[in-house]
Amino acid sequence: MDAAADFAEAPTRAPVPVAKCEAVQTAVRFLSALRFSIDVSFEEFLGKGLCPGCSKWVRLYCSQCVRSVVPLPEPLHLGLRVLILRHPKEPPGKSSATPLPLLSEDVRVVEWRPGLDLENLELSKPGTWLVYPSEEAVDAQSVPWEDVQRLVLVDSRWKHARAVLEDAELNLRGLPAMKLGAESSRHSCFWRSATEKLADVQGLLSTAECLHCLLRAREPRDQDGPQRLDDLLFFFAMRLRLVIQEYSDDPGRCCPWCTEAERRKRVHQGNVRKLEK
Structure with missing residues (x-):
């Protein structure tokens, strides 16, 4: 059975039309491999719900109140603390990190x-580690996880991360650092495109994807990892499904990744025409 068919049949997965491009196929395969601890119908997420905090109509969760409007899995106990420092130029409504506290205290x-x-x-x-791919960072597969008590991640565009890292009062540079190795990282399914300079770089994951991969790397090699670790990607997956669905309903567009590639192509063509005049 192919990934698209499995994606359509699983009880927590939505029927997705035939993939229009390789990027969509990759996203569908990614979604089909996830296993959540609760069964929910994707149709529940197509509409909006009333935020119990601010009474605004929102989809999935309210990014301002950080309150869910859909059924949630039982909170995860990660065995360590996770601190995510979000840059002020990273809008909460676009950040993959915003709903993570709803999934784990x-x-x-x-x-x-x-x-x-x-x-x-x-x-x-003691036991505090920075997650950042610096030259001196240790591969997550080689980290002494028994000594790790908390993780610190920076949630921002790459061009903004340096401001947080160079905050002298935080002294993040003084923390031991870890990174995802080539065997642990994968191509991101985040619907927000990287800058053009980084467009072809592999392993540039969203914050939610990164934390999920890190905690999988923590597990002993002879195990499949925690039974419920995929629940960390619950909102990420639901949002990705919504994005795929919204694009599939528009015959004039393929997917967010192709849309961005086409936009960049038009920009380049416009720049060439300017130079030729």
Whole structure:
């Protein structure tokens, strides 16, 4: 049975039309491999729900109140703490990290800003590791996970991450660092495109995908990982399904990745025409 058929038959998966391109096929295969601890009908997520916090109509969850409007799996216990520092230029509504605290009480998202109150961040405690692909970073497969008590991730566009890393008060550069190795990382299914300079770089995952891959790398090699670890990608997967569905309903567009590629092509063509004049 092919991935698209499996995706259509699974109880938590939506029927997706025949993939229009390789990028969509990759996303469908990714979705078909996920296993969640609750069975929900995708049709539940097509409409909007009333946020119990601000009473606004939202889809899946309210990014401002961080409240869900759909059924949730039981909260995950990760066995460590996760601190996500979100750059202020990273809109909560677009960030893959925003709903993660709804899926695990061990995850905390804090908006970084100069002069941030560090008292409750616990960055100086032993066992704190920075997740960042610096030259000195250790491959996640080789990290002594028994000593890891908390992870620190930066949630931002790559061009904004340096501002957070160079915050002298945070002193993130003073933390031991880990990164996903080539065997642990994969091509991202995030519907937000990387900058053109990084468009062909592999392993540039969204924050939610990165945390999922890291925690899989933590597990002993002879195990399949926690039974419910895929629940961390619950909202990511639901949003990805919605994006695929919305594009499939529009005959004039293929997918977000092809749309961005076409936009960049038109920009280049326009620049060439300007130079030729």
